[in-house]
Amino acid sequence: MAVTASLLLSLLTPMLAHYTTRLAKALVRTVVAASVLLLLMPTTASAQNDIKIRDLTSAEGALPVRLVGYGLAVGLDNTGDRAIGGQTGGPTVQSVINILRRFNVEVPADLIRMRNVAAVLVTAEVSPFLRAGGRFEVQVSSMGDARSLRGGTLFMTPLVADPNGPPLASAQGSMLISQGGSTTRYQPTHETAARIPTGGVLEADLPRPTIAANSRLLLREPDLGTAMRIATAINGAMGEKTATVEDEGSVMVTLPDSVQKPVAMAKIRDLAIAPEARPRIIIDGRDGTVVAGGDMVVGAATVSHGAITLAIGNLAPNDTAAIPGSVRLPAGIAVQRVASALHAVQTPASEIAAIFAALREVGAVTAEIIVR
Known part of the structure; x- marks a missing residue:
């Protein structure tokens, strides 16, 4: 690109000698600058469309951890769970009674009305590299017959990876509901599911995979052409035979013992390739x-x-x-x-x-x- 710009300048430089006014010279310089800018635009646009390898792959063994929990959404505006089967009891009522007992409060079940409370299922997916104290987004979904979770707050809910395992995280906070499209009789707004952007807090470190000399990059969307471009980019930056394509969904990366594995993998994941256009x-x-x-x-x-x-x-x-x-x-x-x-x-x-x-x-x- 620099050679093309220099050639263009060398061709137009003699033309400047024939102009005597500053205006004419300024006009020619403007034409030259515009031509160089036009030559640079395709390269810039192409670079902006490239995707980093980190956005296309995940490290082998770095499986996300899925968490789940049962909780209560409180503070609803008379849109919570109704009585089940015409009775005042039920899982929502029993859950409220259990919570009140933790604060040494005893209330008979027949005196509790649940129109402002709803039983919900809380789910989340976190990275295995997240440390204790890290925050993540949680999804909240109604389990009963609540009409809406709008305006509600999730009471502190323990989250587990295994129903029989210890709590790994907790979730709480104000719930947000997507407005979606315009609310009409054809497209009612869905209000029995919500999210809390930073409502989850990890309370224990998760088992983390180690970076070995031979590491696989697993494509999130297997494609042979994308795998070939990833291997080519890695070999161009790190040396030949560093990366080999195993199949459509896997690229094997072999690092020498003389390099620092985390630094090398970080550099590899920052490499960019042209994306595969898929309609x-x-x-x-x-x-x-x-x-x-x-x-x-x-x-x-x-x-x-x-x-x-x-x-x-x-x-x-x-x-x-x-x-x-x-x-x-x-x-x-x-x-x-x-x-x-x-x-x-x-x-x-x-x-x-x-x-x-x-x-x-x-x-x-x-x-x-x-x-x-």
Whole structure:
């Protein structure tokens, strides 16, 4: 790139001798600077799209630790668990009684009303390298018939990796609920699941894997092309035969005894490679959010699902008939425009996912469909 810029400057330098005014010289210098900037832009854009190896792989043995616990969400606005089977007893009532007993408070079960309390299941996934005192996000889900967890607070809940094992962490804090899309009778907001971004605290160190001379990098999404690019990048930075591809999901890294293993692995994981472009469409099954990577288009197809009929392609020039629930679009239209048209007629989130899955089955969409 520097050679190209120098060559351009050498070609334009004689032109400066023919200009006598400062304005003309400044104009030529501006043209030269703009040309050099245009030459540098593709390289910069390409570098920005590269992905580090640490984001594509995980070390062998570094399996995340999954934690679970049973707790209570308190402070609800009359939206908690109701009585089960018409009785005042139940797991939620018994849990409240057990908590009150810890504070030397005895309350009869028939005097407790649980409309502001809900029994919840607390789950989390933490890195095996997290030390005691580290914080992590927890997910909270209602186990009973509570209508909403909005505005509630999770009471301190022990978290275990094994139901018969000792508590490894605890969780508590104010619960956050995603607003999702607009709340309508077609797309009600889901309020029986919440999260606490930093609600979990690790209370004991976890067993951590060691860095050996021979370490495997496991691809989070196995792909032979990606594995080859990772090995090539490692060999270019650390020397030939440092990395070898074992299969689509594994790259073996062999480090010499003369190097410090943590430093070398940190350097390897910071290397960047060009990502493998994969056409994907991700659909949120709760609020109907559609995320499409790249400029993907939809071919001709007709899908009739429930009260919605989506017709793509084969449109007559004078076809202006407006049929309720009918969406008519030209062939070769972008995925984003199809999603916008479905949202415009208030298509439920579950039906949007089903329609795109049907388009994939008939070949109108070649991208992978992921519904979450």
